[in-house]
Amino acid sequence: MKKLSDLAKTIRSKNAGVDKITFDVIFTDRNVYDRVRRSKALTRESVATLYGIDESRIAEFVEYDPACAIKFTIYRLRPSGSPGDPDIFGAQQYAPLLDIAVDI
């Protein structure tokens, strides 16, 4: 078992427009990328469970081979910068991904 943060070079989140937040998990080693994909540690279902959201809130979940990246995007409940939004840029929503246990 390894933590995702020990395997990925970049784990980040950021607005994708005003209604969505997108998450990028990027690997430098294609072999590691392939093994993480095969482990199924990071899937639409696992992410929905981790963030405690319904899968319908996940707008997209893609594996992007050219960049060795796993990427998913969630809908915000209210647009960015609405009063009470604590993260206008969506830049600090990735933290729970760091400790995902990957069986490789």
Add this chain to the structure above:
Amino acid sequence: MPSIKIICPNGHLGFAPLKLDSFLRGVEAGPDFIAADSGSDDIGPVPLGTDTSTSPEAWQRQDLEAMLLASRRIGVPMIIGSAGDTGTNGRVDRYVEMIREIASKHGLAPFKLGYFYSEVDKEQVRKAIGSAEPVLGLDGRDALDEAELDATERIVAMAGVHPFMKLLDEGCDVIIGGRSSDCAIFAAAALHRGASEADAYYLGKVLECASFCAEPYGAKETVLGAVKGSGVTVTAMHPEQRCTIASVAGHAMYERSNPFDEFVAGGRLDMRDCHYEQIDPRTTRVTGQRFTPAERVRVKLEGAGKIGERFVGIASVRDPYTIANIDKVIDWAKDQTAERFGNAPYELFYNVFGKNGVMGDLEPVKVPAHELCIVVQGIAPTMEMAEEVCMTGTRQLFYARLPEVKGTAGGVAFVLDEVLKASPAYRWTVNHTLAVDDPLELFPTHIATIGA
């Protein structure tokens, strides 16, 4: 065979100053254009609503000055899109004025300045609502209705390449754009010089955030993008940065919900079959991109609507019993506010840092920290009422009645025993697209001679 070189020194001009060293290296590389995007909807709806910029004018001026002096010195056009964060008419006018002031300060020889506006009259949008071509919602939103339009303070349309190309065709040396697609700023220059649409839009896509397409991470450094024949190359200008296959491919997905498609007014850039090739240590070449023109041009609209005036209060908690019952404490303060203001239109928001302040409902950690900081926002139609709502919602945290609490002299700690005036509260009311017959119709262009 098309041949074009463009440098981009800043991915969001004005948000933080460009780094001069790599910019000057880029200028020495002999670009055909110096271009940068100055906008973003990341900054929330307040700047668009209030027609302000989110950063000090000094930072905008500093970058405009560096770019203008370089562009006039080497005699190539300078292009800016989305002036002043939002690209409103007022921000375009302010940038045009700064260009005049900088030209005058340095006694620059006369040059031709082109600019265009992007604000859209609400009545024009209203005509489309309910027509055969409604104002369609993006990102899962419903089509725009009149109630949301009425709640909107200001709307900007996002230009594609069209107004930039018109002004380039008219021989402008400097172009200041209203709200624009980031990639269109660069694509227009490449199309103007004969690049294919696929290469032009890819060039724009890769350059828009400057050194974000390079590694190691370091923002605000200049990158150089080029089209020669077919294909796009991108080169880092900072001596310690490299544009690698990973960094360039990685950038395609930055801030986008999918890494394969980039939509602009007039079409879609398809990056599914992009091929990346490292051609020297700092340069990656990209081929295989495609561009599909739209059958009907739909222009993205952004609109912000005011909710009310806003004040902010801050309170903190250290007592573990109070922390364990923080929801009850907040409910008390909300109830006390409701008792005072009844059905009057106001809103209260509580962000509880140390519990789930950063992530709200997305927070998987359910055990709070040993201390909490509560940020309270009070919103109401008038300043006076917003201040009192916020003060009630903050001060009453102090008086919350928890049955077992030992500390009966005050339930929270205050850094400041006051509430602070904040920007008014706005929300994004419009994130939609409007169909147009002419891609220039929302973007009137103007030309002025500077320094004459």
